[in-house]
Amino acid sequence: MKKDETTEERIKEAARVVFMKKGYAATRTRDIADEAGINLALLNYYFRSKEKLFHQVIFEKVQQIFGVLFPVLTNESLTLEDKVQAIVETYTKMLLENPDLPIFVFSELKNNPQLFDGRIKLDAIVNSSFAKQLYDKKPEVNPVHFMISVLGLTVFPFLAKPMMFASGMATNETFEVLMDERRTLIPHWVKILLEKE
């Protein structure tokens, strides 16, 4: 617990930790108060309610996970291969530091799709620099399929981590190595697919 933080920020940081770990429904405000090292009453003093505090956290996390995409896709100074590389690198780094992020966001988003409303614009995908570059290179490939595939290759292992551990496909030691390998593997595979023919 950092001494120079405000109490409000300490509570919010605790909320990030507990909400991400247990999800909204399973989280008790008392857990957050304990994690923050403060009393339960103080949480309501600063944030009024569990739900309001949650909203602050989830909006931040939605922004964190999806905010990186738009700038890359629309960056005209990057080639298509550069864009793929940037997306894979950015997400791998982010998720290695924050492995619970995608399951948390996807799971809460399923229950409350309106949390998303007006916050993320990816329909821009179809008019983006990315879509143009893909069309020039491979007009037969639907940019939605391409995009969701790159994201799936990159993000899915983090979602499937418990399954990989439980099934013996990976261990705590090998998981990070595998994810690091994918930083080069995925762009390599995509390159082959783009250059075929």
Next chain:
Amino acid sequence: MKKDETTEERIKEAARVVFMKKGYAATRTRDIADEAGINLALLNYYFRSKEKLFHQVIFEKVQQIFGVLFPVLTNESLTLEDKVQAIVETYTKMLLENPDLPIFVFSELKNNPQLFDGRIKLDAIVNSSFAKQLYDKKPEVNPVHFMISVLGLTVFPFLAKPMMFASGMATNETFEVLMDERRTLIPHWVKILLEKE
């Protein structure tokens, strides 16, 4: 509500629906009772507790989602390409009928990895017919990377569905079409990668 079902099965079916939709923590036993059209007390009469009922449901779902993998991977009469095709087909079909399945299982599994213990054996992957075939064709490719990639390409869109809807990448009408296209697209891409060089 089917007339010829037993009460026990009606409750269990209601539990499948509600647990899958809301997750364990957000589910109230009253919701299940209402969905089943019975009284709350009956739920406890048949299943003793919310947790015991949940275990029956989640074990079933874990089996449903992972049980299909092992028989395919070890089936010596299928070529590598056949295996990929079978996995993509099977999961696409399963998830189109049951779109909440993967987020439910992965999410609950994250909170309770021990739910998995002794129930799924995928470490067999490394000695399987699948691994041998892959090694013969592409010795440099780690079967774990290959496996997790095929699964990611197939399953990730269902996990990301709320995001795809909210961002305008897909709609209720286009989503099923897109998923159907992937049934041929993913095996096609994998074939290219396997045949390169």
Next chain:
DNA sequence: GTCTATAGAGGGATAGAC
């Protein structure tokens, strides 16, 4: 087996002292 009624614990929120 199925119901009504309720016990009993848990958890979000607030009153009020300091």
Next chain:
DNA sequence: GTCTATCCCTCTATAGAC
């Protein structure tokens, strides 16, 4: 701003009638 004490509603689980 921060605490203790507590209110009160919600939810799981059970008692007991039918």
